[in-house]
Amino acid sequence: MMLGTARRFGVSHALRATAPRSISARLATQLPKWQAPSTLSSLAATRSLHSSFPRLSAATAEATVEETEPSKSAMITEFSDLAAENLIHNKIIKNIIQPDRMNLKTMTEVQSLTLNEIVKGDDILAQAKTGTGKTLAFLVPTLQNILNDPSVDVSKVGRRSARTGPSEIRALIISPTRELAEQIAVEAKKVAFGTGLIVQTAVGGTQKRAGLAKIQQEGCHLLIGTPGRLKDILSDPWTGVSAPKLNTLILDEADRLLDQGFAPDVEEIQSLLPDPTKLDRQTLMFSATVPREVMQMVRQTLKPDFKHVNTVREDEVPTHHRVPQKLVYTRGLENSLPALLELAQNWQARRDNGEDLRPFKAIAYFNSTAETKISADAFNNMARNSQFRQSSMGNMRMLEINSRLTQALRTRSADNFRKAREGILFSSDVTARGMDFPDVTHVVQIGVPRDRETYIHRLGRTARAGKEGEGWLFMHRAEQDVYRKRLGRLPLTLDTALETADADLSQTFSNDTSVGKIVNQVTEGLAQCDGATKVKSYMGQLGTTTGNFDSKREAIQALNQMFTVGYNMQTPPELSPRLMQQLGLNRIDGVSMGDGTRQRRDGGFSRGGSRGGFSRGGDRGDRGGFSRGSDRSGFSRGGERGERSGFSRGGERGERSGFSRGGDRGGFSRGGDRGSFTRGGDRGDRGDRPSRPRRAFDESFGNDSFRF
């Protein structure tokens, strides 16, 4: 019997390995090379929190902090040594280390510090920086624990006569987003290859029946899913999928799953699992961020003696020191896209000049889905231009991902971006957590994100597994207050090198200057976007912008300017009286009240040739430039759509869905300054069964809140 088996399914504590108290010095020499030096010092602060609070305790005081006495596996840093220690099955180790398989050698800090504890069966809260291998940290010991379970018969696998049933689930992993659940499953299948263990997924947006049939036919030991779909299938007796033998529950991105958006679903899933007083259950929580607000929920969910493995020192910023983080002020909201293009072009130009840089591969994060879409559309339009194609930007893929795309399109975008050598992924917070896209060189956040955690997780899409990366935040000066409140202590430095960020875009630009070229390209790209997309983008940004800006008047002015100057439209959309009231815009200059009839009547309020869009750029005037874009967009179309899915509806429904946006703590806000409705931006798994008010709200404003 393997040591692990004895630990979890028998004499666990007698075999507990011990280690010298001063671990930092020893570990320092054995740390994986790719870990940042900062983690060396953080080891000294690795702690074990033994909460004295009983389960379901409402107490909020801090748990006692003790020096960690890492157990034997904490001393092991090479995966291959786990076999010698008889901790992990040979097949699993081979899958991890073989060059033709995962090809990994050295364990990361979080992997090495949690492995033995998990094999022993302890409850764990593990906090480690983004991209430091948390997925394998919970997968490897969890799969090992299933193998250790004497009641699991892997020899049944594949034999028709004695199939593993759908009720053989031993471990359940909950992920806040579909893409992340799928990604974890891919990793789990790699680790479990050849062991006989069966890994299945249950994620929203996919065909429920097909997924169920697969689980029923093939059986399942480890199920990975999103909250809504898991709740659906576990609560429906007709699915035949249950988990009466479940031993392990894992919450990946735990803080997200425990916040108000997801917590009810997660609680309900737990209520569908075996009673933990009758069947012992281990619960594992992993995340790069564990804000104080969720600690109470953590304590309520984990056993009182849970271990807190924290590789991020308390006085340390939980972002990687090797990621330069730059702050760029934009003159107007309309300057962000030119600044993004300039950033990409500058980088590619440096590569052309022989600098040893990886190809530009960026994720641009937006606070609203509609903005994601218009930006992706504009860049795709640009990328079709022959000049662009022949430039150093020519091979870039321009991809979009947000919850309003079908799951098939989302998956395709994610796959394409994974494979892309260079490109930009225009993303909502669907990809902000956990997604492991290789070789992302830049993360660009447009507008101050809704909270610090979101900033950290988005930034964490770059500089993963020891690689380099850069973080950029483009923000309007009027967001300064909210920036200070949410991100004030993060190490961003001001960067003024991007000329287009500060250019006055109401001017006409000649293509003779580099700024002019960039601005004209973006203008051309936007000109080809249809009017409905522009209105939706305006509406989608209303909530966050009025919430983020120091004053609502400034926010409306900035949005109107973006609409007229950036999108070359004539008059900003009308807002319904109710929406105005909800946003606190009643006495604000520049807001036009109405029901959208003007948009419908005018059949599109493009400013047409007045500013000239790309015809102004000169090289494409022959195509009719802007006017063509405008005609095509048929603002009548925009008007209709606006009416159907835009603001008027938003105005009606917003109030029902926590759109007390104007206030600081509207709706699902978690904290003082976080009240924006984009709060649930990476909310997963609602797509298949949305609650009506939330969905209506979301559709109205083009946000990813509460969707997936």
Ligand SMILES: Nc1ncnc2c1ncn2[C@@H]1O[C@H](COP(=O)(O)OP(=O)(O)OP(=O)(O)O)[C@@H](O)[C@H]1O
């Ligand atoms: N021991 C290791 N050595 C080298 N690379 C590793 C190791 N473990 C994991 N990785 C790789 O590091 C990358 C990041 O891992 P993972 O996605 O698990 O990070 P994470 O800590 O979960 O990040 P996030 O907080 O963003 O979810 C992956 O590409 C993974 O394959």
